[in-house]
Amino acid sequence: MNGTEIHVEVASALHLFVPQARRAGATALATDGVSTLGHVVESLGVPLTEVGTLLVDGREVPASHIPKAGERIAVRPVARPQQVPGAPLRFLLDVHLGTLARRLRLLGVDTAYESTDIGDPALAARSAAERRVMLSRDRGLLRRRELWAGAFVYSTRPDDQLSDVLDRFAPDLRPWTRCTACNGTLRQATKEEVADQLKGGTQRSYDVFAQCTACGRAYWKGAHHEQLEAIVERALTRFGGGT
Structure with missing residues (x-):
């Protein structure tokens, strides 16, 4: 000094x-x-x-x-809403943010997620290669120079995490258009197309289905739909977005 x-x-x-x-x-x-x-x-x-x-x-x-x-x-x-120039707004989340990843996908936000710990260098490299905003609570990861862009997730509670990300980045919301398991896009599907994924009760009780174009997973308004609907409605009421 x-x-x-x-x-x-x-x-x-x-x-x-x-x-x-x-x-x-x-x-x-x-x-x-x-x-x-x-x-x-x-x-x-x-x-x-x-x-x-x-x-x-x-x-x-x-x-x-x-x-x-x-x-x-x-x-x-950072001023809110934060602008991320040069690329469509999309996210990459580390292994500790699985619930947040699923909720962002539920809202139709393009969200990649690593379900295993692949290490900070690999995460930063993927952020740069795919031009995704890295969301993490790992300060060391967010200091890596090769990141395309990044943001600290301030809360440990999924409800607060989701509100913070939506407030900070104001992404376009298109609920029910992405697979919560893999981030692929959903399409309408017939019961026959997804019959191999349905148990007897579901087969008899439901007629409207969607299917992921990437992994093939089937979706319908099952037992947990009201909880998911509540998450969607809160997000749309507070932050708006397309449907």
Whole structure:
């Protein structure tokens, strides 16, 4: 360190990432005079995926800015709804977010999901290759430079996770159009086409079916449909979307 001291204020929405001692107003921070502001922010524990605007003495600067002695830095959260330029909005979720993945698919949102732990490098590579927003609670994963884009999932509760993602990204909602098992698209199907997947009671009680064009799984309005319908209705009421 060469004694370069700056003052950093992290917005309250990002306080969960920083130590308690750095949450009260602007705090002094010694830097080496060569590290970028992005590196400094990450050293505090804040993933750059969660940073919207960086202000230096009131003016906006990029993460590549090299802080100078005496500068006052303000770290602001991502503005909502967040725009992800350059690709259709679609997501990739890690192994810990299976329920969120199924609920996003229920709402018709293009959502890839890894049901096994393939490791951070492979997840980041898939995010980049398929241009998907990586959703995770793993801060280390979200710091990987090869990510196409990423976002921290703030809650551990699926209801809150879903609301947070819908609020942050405002995806177009098309409920009942994707397979919750594999993310494939659904089509209408006859009872005869899916008969091999139906038990006796279902065979007698239901006449309307859909089938995944990718994995072949059959869908109908079974015992859990009311619970799923409630999730869909809450999402449409709060966040809108196509049907």
